[in-house]
Structure formats: structure tokens, C-alpha cells
Amino acid sequence: MSKVRSANLGYPRIGENREWKKALEKYWNGSLSKEELLAETEQLRLQFLQKQKKSGIDFIPVGDFSLYDHVLDTSVMFGIVPKRFTYNRGPVPLETYFAIARGTEGAVASEMTKWFNTNYHYIVPELEDAVPTLTENRPLAYYLEAKEKLGIDGKPVILGPITYLKLAKGYKEEAFASLLEQFVPLYIQVLKELAEAGANWVQIDEPILGTTLSKKDIAFVKQTYTEINKAVPQINVLLQTYFETVNFYEEIVALPVQGIGLDFTVGDTLSLFQTYGFPEDKVLAAGVIDGRNIWRTNLEEKFTLLEHILLYIDKKQLIVQPSSSLLHVPVSKQLEEALNLVIKDALSFADEKLAEVVALARGLQEGKAAIQKEIEESKRAVQALNDSPYRNDKQTQKNIRNLNHFKASRSLPFAKRIEKQQALFQLPLLPTTTIGSLPQTPEVRRTRLKWRKGEITEQAYAQFIEAETKKWIDMQEEIGLDVLVHGEFERTDMVEYFGEKLNGFEVTRNGWVQSYGSRCVKPPIIFGDVSFDKPMTVKESVYAQSLTKKPVKGMLTGPITILNWSFVRDDILRHEVAYQIALALRKEIENLEGNGIKMVQVDEPALREGLPLDQEKWQDYLDAAVYAFKLATSSVQDDTQIHTHMCYSDFEDIIEAISALDADVISIETSRSHGELISSFEDFTYDKDIGLGVYDIHSPRVPRKEEIIQNIERALQTISPKQFWINPDCGLKTRKEAETVAALKVMVAAAKEIRKAQLALQEK
Ligand code: GLN
Ligand code: ZN
Secondary structure, three states: OOOOEEEOOOOOOOOOOOHHHHHHHHHHOOOOOHHHHHHHHHHHHHHHHHHHHHHOOOEOEEOOOOOOOHHHHHHHHOOOOOOOOOOOOOOOOHHHHHHHHHOOOOOOOOOEEEOOOOOOEEEOOEOOOOOOOOOOOHHHHHHHHHHHHHOOOOEEEEEOHHHHHHHOEOOOHHHHHHHHHHHHHHHHHHHHHHHHOOOOEEEEEOHHHHOOOOHHHHHHHHHHHHHHHHHOOOOEEEEEOOOOOOOOHHHHHOOOOOEEEEEOOOOOHHHHHHHHOOOOOOEEEEEEEOOOOOEOOOHHHHHHHHHHHOOOOOHHHEEEEEOOOHHHOOOOHHHOOOOOHHHHHOEOOHHHHHHHHHHHHHHHHHOHHHHHHHHHHHHHHHHHHHHOHHHOOHHHHHHHHHHHHOOOOOOOOHHHHHHHHHHHHOOOOOOEEOOOEOOOOHHHHHHHHHHHOOOOOHHHHHHHHHHHHHHHHHHHHHHOOOEEEOEOOOOOOOOHHHHOOOEEEEOOOOOOEEEEOOEEEOOOEEEEEEEOOOOOOHHHHHHHHHOOOOOEEEEEEOHHHHHHOOEEOOOOOHHHHHHHHHHHHHHHHHHHHHOOOOEEEEEOOOOHHHOOOOHHHHHHHHHHHHHHHHHHHOOOOOOOEEEEEEOOOOOHHHHHHHHHOOOOEEEEOOOOOOOHHHHHHHHOOOOOEEEEOOOOOOOOOOOOHHHHHHHHHHHHOOOOHHHEEEOOOOOOOOOOHHHHHHHHHHHHHHHHHHHHHHHHHHHO
16 A cells, blocks of 8 residues: 655754754864764764654655754865865865864855845855865765664755755856766765665755746756766655745656655645646655744645645655755744743644644545544644734734835935934044944853843843943943944844844744854744834933943844744734834834934844745835835934844845835945955945945954955945945854954954045045
8 A cells, every 4th residue: 555655854953952052062162072072963863863753754864964054064075175274185074164164263264144035044165166076975974874873764865966056156157067067976976875875765955946047057957867867766866845836847847856845835836736737757745834934734724735736646656744844943842831822832843843744644644534633633723823812913903004005214315314414423434333232241141041040130130231231332432433332232132132022922942943053043933913012122222322422323123134033923924024013113213212312223134035035026025125124214303323234145136125225324244255245336326324344253263454454445446435334244242352352443443544544535
């Protein structure tokens, strides 16, 4: 009898209590040896595999685990190590691996950027002088490990060549074909060795197929998989796509592979499937459980969907699975003891999602009655949250309906506003500032923890935060910065902080997901209608401003970033949630202004990453994002200066939307992408004030003055000094105090030097 099978695509690496993160950081600070790190992480990996096996999943992924990032893993597997790191040949040593990711004294780290439209960041491969070779067969090692240690016949996961090359940089478009020619034989070698070791199915991830590709690209895809199939016919290739409906559906399902993985939780996958059908000779891995959100599935609906899919294919062709790797959700909701039960019942993290997948596969196999209990429970949980007062706030819903005719623009155009602002602030040419957060010492974190546990009083905690703020206001004055910040010492995280204070949010205790490397974030859950409760940042900002004559920026996280870095309810449209948040922030800004804060920064680092993968959907998203930002920021007086900040994305193609935010000043990261952004200002005249990050804060290295000067001068070739600001490329929270002070002093010195030169020029 043919069995409906279940699969997973990838399991969270971090462990239920972030054991993985802790081990890595101990290794980096020298308190764990390499052997200990490898032993600890192996234990974790085996534990993850066992959990998946116990849950009843048929296809358990292996090789999805990583010590930092799976794209970097792919790079080192193929010997792609940038020249500035010492490397000869053979397996890339762990030290070099981490050096590429994190930088060293002598060599800057590789750039990192967002993984499609998620908040996971990968290390961008640099192919400048690539001589691809197979340095080690990683998937094979993991396959053998699972087999030998646990008797699990796993499904190796590999990042596919098309996606890998598309995500890489350092080559011209014309070189794509020849690079592909060099990489494909290496992939074939990997697959051959896997086949020899007994691997049956291999999952090759090609999420790039969900983005907008050209006909030529599809020809490359076809050529690649034809070659692979010819060379290793004995292996079953499951070509896995996710995050978006594939472009070129017909061509893709016709590829000479044995299985296709499609994401049925997005876009029009189902309608394409119905229109064009699915080949009889292939397996369909149907991603029906959303791998990226944390909501419990209404199993009835998904069961019906799968029954529908089975009208077109045979049971034996079907694999039930999550829509993507579960890397993007927390491990298990069992640890959430403090959570409101209505909410907790409606949640599903990685482990719970696997149970959903297994239940659905079993229901299809044994008949719906076999999982009736699970179906009923899931329906009840989802319904209870929908019917709760949290999702039925009449006033908020009315406010959103009334937005229809609301324009949300500042009263004066920028050119007029900036005159008034300059009159008020009297800033020098090329003003210096920072992005907001200042170093959070272990003491800051320890004190916050004590306060959370109730070990110190509210008042003692507030005093501690004030002392820290004061120390840094003094320090910023001494460093000579022109526009100061309060330092964000009261915040663990820029989204969580607001999540704890706005209505409609819930913050989990342990809902961590990997953001980049060992860094994890704990996205708040937007479970209900969002509204303003009481001032969230006023006390801290007003206090900081009271200590200095220089302007202190009020500091908020923008509506789109709050949205994109939270887990968002999926019963209403996302942009409606964004507008609810924006209206709440608007009240906060009015409060700040009412208390004398005349500069307010509204950070939108996550604006870009929310872009749909399908370019046709970009404009709608950007229009809504711009509107939300303006909704939050447009009520202020002309001489109140609105700042925004963005980082770690490619901004070139959304410059117009960025400009449309109509923020008076924007600070944008550029130092890690080595200035590529600057060239886009040659084509697009950005008319408002702008600061391009002049040094990389993700490395502990103190920059040299010449480097910063060089960065500034390069920017000034396309941007007028009159509109240019000088700042690091992101917040300084993760840095140490001493290195931060040193780096900022260098930055201010560089600014002064260029300022002087510019003034001399202007006098001529
Ligand atoms: N204001 C925030 C900070 O400085 C911005 C962080 C970010 O861009 N991710 O930390
Ligand atoms: Zn930033």
C-alpha cells in the first residue's frame, strides 16, 4: 500500500534554551575549546534528529545544521574563501570559517544580508577570485553521522547552485554561465558520494525560483538539473522551493528531477497547480503548514486543501511538509508557561508544526476520522482567539476604516522644513551622530534581569538606567558628537520593547529565532488589535535631553519594522496591522514633541526585507509601507526633525520609496556592502539629509581615521556636503564601551578634518 509520507525541510539550530548560541559564544571568548564546541554541538544536532524521529516525520533533514550559516557552509564546502583570509586548500579550518563571518584584526568580515524576505541573515559569498573545489562533502558527513549514530536514514539538504550563485557577489552577469559550469560538477560529486553512501532522496533548495527570474535563468536551471540527473540518476533529487509561488511553474515541474517542493501557503501556488496539473512521474512535497509563522493551523482547512491536491495526483506521490525550513520559528511552545492560554493554545512552534504535519499525513492515510480529535482541537483553539476581545477592538477597527481619505503628509515640503530646522538646531556642516543604542555592558543586562525577576525595585532599576544614560550623555559630549542619543539602555530589543508596551502584543519567554550567526531575536507576537496604551519612551528621552544643550533624538522603531520583526496575526491583512501600529506610534511622537523632544528617529531597518519576492507585488507593499511611516510621523511641527535609519539590505532598488518616506534625515548602512549603495545616488537625486554609515559596527575592530575619511570622501563625490551626516552604520549596543569610544573619537576626528577642508573649499 502506498503511504502518504511526511517531511521536514530544516530544524532550528539554536536549541530549546539557546544552547547552541551559548556554546558558540563561549568558544569565541575562549572559554570553550574547539573540541568542546564540536562535541557540544554534535550532541545538540543528534538531539534535534532524535526529536524529529520521535515526532514521526518520515524524511528527516540532515546537513541543515550549521555552526553559523548554511550559505557560508556552502561557500567553504566549495573552497570559496575571500583572498584577505589566509587559506590554502583542503577543508576550511573552523577559525577561517568564523573569520569570514565575523572579521579579524586584519580582514573585514564578508557582507551579510537578509535571506529572502526573512529576518535571517546569510554571509554573502564573494566569488572575485573563485577557484571552486570540493574541500569536504558536508552533507555526506552529516548523512553518515545520522545513520551511524542514530540509525536515521536522513535526507541531505543542500543549497542549490542557481540560488547559491544568484546570492553571491563579485562577478559580472556574463560570468554566470561559466561559474555554473565550474560548480555543477562539484555538486555532482557531492551527490555521487551521497548515493554511494546509500542516500535515497536529497533536498536541493532553490528558493530563488520564487523570485522574478528571466527566461535565460530558467534555461540555466534546466541545463543544470538535466546535467545532474544524467550524471547521478541513482539519486532522487527533490528540488525544493519556498517563500513564494514559483515563476515559470510549467517549466519547473517539468524539470528532470524526481520531486518538486512547492509552498502552498503563499501566492497562487494552488491555482497554478490546478491549472497546469502536476506530472505523474514526480513526487510533490506539498508545503502546507506555514514554516514562518507561529500560528496553529486549522487542520480542517489544511486537510481539505490536501484532499484537493489529491484530486490531481496519487497518494504515493505526496509528501506533506512545512512550507519552509523551521529555522524561522522558535523550537517549542511548551516552555511558555506564562503565556495567556487563549494565545498559547492558538500557537504552534517548530515541534508543534511537525506534529501537525504528521497528523495530516496520517489523516490522509488512515482517513479523516483517525485525526478527528486533532482537527477539532485545532479548530477550537483558532476560533477562541478570533472571537476574543483582543481581536474585536471596535475603536481601533474604526480608526483604520476612517483612514480612507487621510493624507498623512507633513504640512511643508522638505526644502521649507529644513530651513526652520536649521534655524532651530544650528548644526555644523557634516553633523555627527550615532544610530541610537550604546554599549549594553554585562552589568546593564544583569541589572535588567534582576529587575525582571523582581530582585531589585522598579525605582532602583530606573535609577540605574538613568545613571547609565547620564554617563553616556557626558561621554558623547566629550567625544564631541553633535546630535546625541539617550542610548536605549532600557531596551533589550528594539521591537520587543514596544511589543511589551503596546496593546495587542504578547512577548514570549523563550520564543527565540536565529537572526545572524549566534545572534537570536525573540519576535513579539501581534495577536490582537494594536493600540497605544501609555507613553513608552518619553521619560527616558526627556531625562536625557535635560542633561545637555545638544539635541537628543527621541528613538522609536517604525511600524513596518515592528511588523516585519514580529510574528503577525494572519486573520487580517498585514498592512492593516501596520496602520494600527502607525497610529499608536503617532500618539507616542505627539507625546515626545509635547515634552520638548524636537528630533525623533523612527527606525525602519526592516523595510526592505518585507519586499515580496515577486516584483509585481512590490509597489503595493511599498505604498503601504510609506503610508504607514508617514501616518506615524506626519503630525509634527515643521521644525521638528524626523530621522529614520535603515541597514543591512540592498537599498538600490527602493530608493524612491525611501525618499517618499519624507524623513528629514536618514542614516543608511553602507560600510559592509563597501559603498555599493553610493553609486545608486548617481542616478537618483536624493534631496533630503542623509548619513551613510562610515564604519562597520559589527566588528570589534576600531577603524582607522583614513578609512573613515575615505568612506566619507567617496560619498561626497555624489552627495552634497550640505545634506550629509556622519554616523556609524548601525546601533552600538553589541559593542564594548572602550572600543566604541575609541571608534567614535576616530569618527569625529575624521568628520572635523573633512569639515575643515569643505569649509575651506566653500570659501574659495
Ligand atoms: N536605534 C537602533 C539601535 O541603534 C537601530 C537598530 C537597527 O537598526 N537594527 O540599536
Ligand atoms: Zn541598523
